[in-house]
Amino acid sequence: MHEVKFYQTGTFTVGNRLLPPELRTVQSETGRSNSLNSGHRACQGCGEALGARYAIDAAMRASGRRIIAVNATGCLEVFSTPYPETSWQVPWIHSLFGNAAAVASGVAAAQRALGATDVRVVAQGGDGGTTDIGFGCLSGMFERNDDVLYLCYDNEAYMNTGVQRSSATPPAARTATTPAVGRAPGNVFGTGKNVPAIAMAHRIPYVATASVANLHDLERKVAYATMLHGARYIHVHVPCPLGWGSAPADTVKVARLAVECGLFPLYEAHDGQVTGRTLIRRRAPVSDYLKLQKRFAHLFAPVRDDERLAAIQAIADRNVTELALEGHD
């Protein structure tokens, strides 16, 4: 419990050297496992590469380096294992697009059957592999309370195949299958799945949302979840510069704005009840977040689309109200 709070401004570099060692992040340690080693083929500024490294390193430290990772098909899998190389420093298996949760359940069952009680199983997938094609297996894993921590890296579209719409794609976003043309450009309003809420409805032991903009929060949640037993789900927001049309250097900034405007709230839940949330000290309007991304450019030019911007603002407002996110602790 630290007494001094650092509010990140300007270049967003908080010197970990200013914190006592025990409060520093895993990422600040030179001896971290670096589970997703350099040399992978991710795009410049890839939020998913960042999120995965943050998460797996945190899980590795928490578990004493006893992790097995199961990965769905997607960007992460593809850029991290370009044959004949791999950047993974952990035992890692990729099977199919839609079965990461089931494969992980199998790996976890094997640990029990073989008596390996300290090994922790982590499943990872993008939004496509988690909210769409992998949804059946995910729900099955939740329902059985299998001993798996599932990490979803949500960049809000099927990026690996060229930016197509998924059920995680936000309203109005342009993708290759929701082009910004016609009377209702971009993704349709009133669609989409709130998987953290669905995970909570399964009443699994732990559900949380996290963002690459808040490293401490993400690491804390992953470390905590790693050592719990039963089904656990963490939904990590990861900007994709290529798919979102944002500047590679802006990845963390964009992620932070998503949190600060209320579109991606940070919270955690135990057994289906919200038990903690990160308050927004200073609300940003959604337009601050949206205007950094070309996938929303049609909302601003050639004519400002006040109606849709207001609808998106309403979504953010509703999140803030329902989770009581405004204020500071």
Next chain:
Amino acid sequence: MRPYVHRDAAKRGAHFAFAAMIEIRIHGRGGQGVVSCAELMSVAAFLDGHHAQAFPSFGSERMGAPVMAFCRIDDRPIRLREPVVAPDAIIVCDPTLLHQVDLFSGLRPDGAVLVNAARDIESLGLSSLRGDGRRRLATLPASEVAVKHVQRVVPNVPLLAGLAAMTGWFELDSVLAAIRQKFPPAIAERNVAAAREAYGMARITEQAHD
């Protein structure tokens, strides 16, 4: 040549030897234990030291739908795998099937028929089945016997015991042992009682017919 046993040979201790394969067909409705009847029959035959094959012919599980099951018995390994089209014996668990389904199709000229009914063969309108007189036809109030002992209208066990008495193809002891293998002790003993009663009734009917 279809082997038949003389009643005397069905006494306890005598071991029936099949000169050729015996095929039995059981008709009933879902819920009457048709499939279990064939299974118990095959276990009884196995316990007697024979080879036996029992299998069902049914659709999706549904109470009340017509169901058939088959059992083959032989003293050599049984290789044939087709429905029984020329049975040596037919058991009818549900008389409401009698004039709806062609139950007796393929019955051998010297075959046996056992119908679950409190009435006799004549009043069921089945006298024509007698053929040239070589067939043996009988009824048994199996549902009533079942209700009396196990409080459920599941006539399969009494009918199996009845067939054993009629034909001598199964030792009563093996039928009882098969019952005891299948059911938990309390239920098994009630079924055993039902089997014994049905066996006795069938013996009496057989003797009366001579």
Next chain:
Amino acid sequence: MTEQIEGSLAVARAIALCRPHVICAYPITPQTHIVENLSELVMSGALRDCEFINVESEFAALSVALGASAAGARAYTATSSQGLLFMAEAVYNVAGLGLPVVMTIGNRAIGAPINIWNDHSDSMSMRDAGWIQLFAETNQEALDLHIQAFRLAETLSCPVMVCMDGFILTHAYERVDVPTQAQVDAFLPPFEPRQVLDPADPVTIGAMVGPEAFTEVRYLSHHKQLRALSLIPHLAQTFHKMFGRESGGLIRSYRTEDAETIVVALGSVNGTVQEAVDAMRERGTRVGSVSICSFRPFPLAALREALQRAKRVVVLEKCLAVGLGGIVSDGVRKSLSGVALKGYTVIAGLGGRAITRESLMRLIEDASQDELEQVTFLDLNADLVCHELEREAAVRRSGPTAEALLRRVGTVAARIG
């Protein structure tokens, strides 16, 4: 110990004796009794150190088995028909990754039209996925093949499908000899994986492989199956020595030594075929039969040896290559490449239609007179077919075909065979 039990239970007992670590279950007729029996064995404690997982789909079932196997556990699941298709992606994945999962297929037809009865179309749909496919003729063989399957799978690092006819075998009560734990332990050692997810020794499994190496990976899996051609008979021999009976192997011949006509078939129908062969032999027809147990790898050399001296070969298939004819026939024809004899394809037993000794005897008679078409549908109701074709020619909105046929066939429950 010899027992009179249902085929599904015999298989469940065999699986339990193989000391599986993870069993995944999703229900589908007609394999459900197998996994139900296994759940009882696990829950009652009779089968220890085994995780039984009820999954939400067949796709999940095989995926869970896949994960377990990759983590070093001996894994098993079972399915049929639609379920096998639903897990098709995972079927190829397991083979491609070289994981020694054993799976029972309770052979059942694939819809539409929906049909729960036996034929081989399900196993055939996955014949090129890279799994070894073994077909059981009896429940004893079904039991035995599962024991052989684990050892085969783990020796080669190749998954194995044990195929047994739905209802005909799965739901049939017959005599089986169930081995003891000691006997099975002596035959099947503990699983020693070739690759395993182990935090102490991390490896990456499942990388993308491009044009530079994909062909070689595929070739190596082909090579595995070619090695299986010698391993399968070797295991069957070892099994024979240790358990005292013949089970498995590549093919089995029956009265073929001087046969002019040979019937080739897979699975339980071979019993009926042998009865028909005996009956025809009594009439003086020189006929024999060959039962194919290993369909993948396909036993080209063994079949050639067994069939080449006959005048004609009749391949009896419980499956159909729609638009072409036989599936098994293709392999048989290939095995006889360069040999001059007549080959006939007979499609029979589709969707559970009974294959009777009578029909087979007539078939053998026609074949021995060479009075058979190239491709015959055994016991086809030609009247029904013609009537439907006329009906469809007469009106455009002719309605669903299957329902129209059923209307004409009448109440099925009223009929026996």
